[in-house]
Amino acid sequence: ILNVEQSPQSLHVQEGDSTNFTCSFPSSNFYALHWYRWETAKSPEALFVMTLNGDEKKKGRISATLNTKEGYSYLYIKGSQPEDSATYLCAWDGGGTSYGKLTFGQGTILTVHP
Amino acid sequence: DAGVIQSPRHEVTEMGQEVTLRCKPISGHDYLFWYRQTMMRGLELLIYFNNNVPIDDSGMPEDRFSAKMPNASFSTLKIQPSEPRDSAVYFCASSLSRGGGTGELFFGEGSRLTVL
Numbered sequence: 365i366l367n368v369e370q371s372p373q374s375l376h377v378q379e380g381d382s383t384n385f386t387c388s389f390p391s392s393n394f395y396a397l398h399w400y401r402w403e404t405a406k407s408p409e410a411l412f413v414m415t416l417n418g419d420e421k422k423k424g425r426i427s428a429t430l431n432t433k434e435g436y437s438y439l440y441i442k443g444s445q446p447e448d449s450a451t452y453l454c455a456w457d458g459g460g461t462s463y464g465k466l467t468f469g470q471g472t473i474l475t476v477h478p
Numbered sequence: 479d480a481g482v483i484q485s486p487r488h489e490v491t492e493m494g495q496e497v498t499l500r501c502k503p504i505s506g507h508d509y510l511f512w513y514r515q516t517m518m519r520g521l522e523l524l525i526y527f528n529n530n531v532p533i534d535d536s537g538m539p540e541d542r543f544s545a546k547m548p549n550a551s552f553s554t555l556k557i558q559p560s561e562p563r564d565s566a567v568y569f570c571a572s573s574l575s576r577g578g579g580t581g582e583l584f585f586g587e588g589s590r591l592t593v594l
Contacts, residue, residue: 396581407569408521410582453521457581464509464573464581465534468521 368456370469377444378477384440385472387454391435395459398466399428399439402451411439411452444476484570484586492594496558499589502551503572511583512545512555513569521569527553528575560593567591 369388396415400408412421417432425442455466483502503510511526525535530547547553567590571583
């Protein structure tokens with residue numbers, strides 16, 4: 365079984381705090397690592413898709429890094445705001461004949477308190 | 479673009495009834511995915527299609543589940559007969575292949591199924 369693990373499961377921070385969470389995935393096969401943001405009562409929306417070892421992506425206060433050799437990615441949020449409260453999902457694409465087949469982690473639930 | 483469109487948004491049915499969920503992917507996308515979201519298992523892939531052809535249905539729980547994609551703009555997920563343990567939110571998503579895009583998934587708003 366090829367697992368994608370995320371930690372922590374949940375996180376409570378104060379407005380203005382910076383935070384980060386981890387996604388680990390099988391390093392044996394790799395095509396892409398996705399990060400999605402999932403707000404309550406909505407559908408997941410893509411934040412980043414990373415394909416190269418050492419990739420760093422940034423969108424506003426949110427950034428992500430990727431280490432394919434050791435099989436992990438970090439998502440960082442700088443100066444958290446209440447509107448950042450959501451579940452953050454990572455998903456691994458092992459490529460090859462299963463290209464496009466994403467295996468999702470269980471997510472990190474972030475709550476930002478005003 | 480209207481995005482991925484799913485129907486119905488909510489379905490309440492009784493055990494043993496047939497349920498059909500529908501999905502219209504984003505025009506031009508060549509991959510379509512059906513996911514199920516539950517508290518216990520998170521988002522799990524049921525089946526996905528490439529150019530209307532099923533590629534991997536290993537996530538379909540059992541023979542009661544079937545999915546079709548008769549053309550590039552429509553897919554169905556059918557459960558017959560339905561059981562209470564099928565209660566979940568079912569998401570449809572579409573994407574562009576590596577040649578045309580990053581492969582990011584665009585999700586529909588989901589169909590919440592409750593089987594009594």
